[in-house]
Amino acid sequence: MTQPQGAHLVGSINFDDVETTFRTSAEYLGTHLKRIPDGEVGERFHWIAFQPDRLAAAAGLERVGDEPIRLRELDVRPVKLSPGVSAEDLVLPALGYADAALASWEVFSRLQAAGVIPERLRFQVSLPTPVGVVGSFVAAEDRASFEPVYQAALLAELDRILDGIPHESLAIQWDAALEFAIIEAAGYRQQSRAWFEDVWAYQVGRLAELIECVPGEVEVGIHLCYGDAGEKHFVEPSDTGNLVRFANELSAATLALPTSRALDWIHIPVPIERDDEAYFAPLAGLRLPDETEFYLGLIHREDGVEGATRRIATAQRFLDSFGVATECGFGRAPEGTTVPLFETHRTVAAAW
Template identity: 25%
Template structure:
């Protein structure tokens, strides 16, 4: 393998999961440590399909109409009068989707002699699912329902995968909240949000393997927030590592250093706060989400060097978010760029 690994965040433009895994494994498999199934079809837009399914849920009704044309134009739900929503009545579909792809994953891994590969399954944060379903207030009052439902999904996956699956905790809402908090309150916000986010991790079976995907949003290939420095990323990352529960392995943290509609910043001062990541455990992989096909290779190499100079070690590389909202050509270009950066 190259000195750096390439990380695939999740979604990839393909007709089905087998095609997505075959394409990425064939083209860049030797750079990968884990392989997602591509989150194809309805899953390409992260949790949109889960929230949309609540239109048919017997215990819920629309509180606000929305068509997902923007972050402020999405549907919100409420519990019907006289009904009670339970975690057992929430089916996010993660276990079923993972099981449907896992046999293909094992076959593709064997065909390509990629013994190092682990099957990667993205799991949204419970606060994130709560906010996109019920709005800000409901996100906090009903997040336990989603936590229990997601924990059940992970438990089901663990029954047939053992340690051949790595769960990727995906928490854009927490990052946006930390980035939005006033600077004097940023640390407090990061500590509170991290401590509550990892309760979902603690609810997973002992011995579960995890990575973290911090995100700035990618609805309709547009970020919700643009950072002016890496300080929010650093604050939340450090808080998550401090709060991490025992008995669940944290293998990497993926940091978005671009937005999929915005190339990485070129000023070295933007990355200065990443020096505070130098004290993280040496076996915790830091993944720089800076891969962007619309920025020149030499510029991207220069930015990668800046990042590594601050954190004091080599980092792995990835796009800022999944590639499912890209076109096929753009996704292939991003894969090529990631490999070039891994080799640089």
């Protein structure tokens, strides 16, 4: 069997600043990557947990609960519509994604011009889906009306990114995590956070709409996720069945768009406990265009090269070609584990 082709950095990386992230990524993995993220530093350290603070600044929204729920400097209490306010009347403040991306692009482009980052690499910007933010941080009774408002604000952030970064240097990753919490809970409606009935058709369709907003010259990929709070999934997937179904349906949906575009990459997680055939077997049913890169998040800091090699050997029984990654970003991993993770990527992946 050949080595997996290439590596992918999912998003968050445990460094304090974007320049360190870019320099270290290029040094250790420059020949193995096609794109580099900025590590999601600052207020983005815990994925979307900074969004409630952003949203709460809007007139017409208020917090649920009287006491802050602290995650470091963040208050992660959900928001709700104030009495008498309609969602369509809201004017949301800047969500923070465009400001962060444009600031990071200045560093990326400077380092690329200096030869630190190889010319062929793109700058990767990771964005959440509206389903993820609304389902996590908006009161249940307001989710249906608030989702289109949040989506419009998020797409305005995307437009600013597209206006400020050359398209041939840019890659957009949509992060889909809460989608799988909803899918896994779909058989238990009282536990589901969904505000829609058909959890598959709705979520695939909404994500396809987001992908259609990314111009063809910009790469676009998907990170499918089962969560990473405390380096644990919100539920352990029994196998890759739901991930494969979602990937297949989304790929078909994007090819059916007026723009008829193939995804540039899809990433899925592999739990550390799973190196068995039962977990990987549904991958035999993966149906993606040849131009879509597929990454398995089978690298874990706890067992390094040895564990990744075991999972790779099993995956190769069901897939002819794939790249490697961690199962989620590793911005919340313990201090001192980041470089060893880079080294594991480099050891188990072939260079592009």
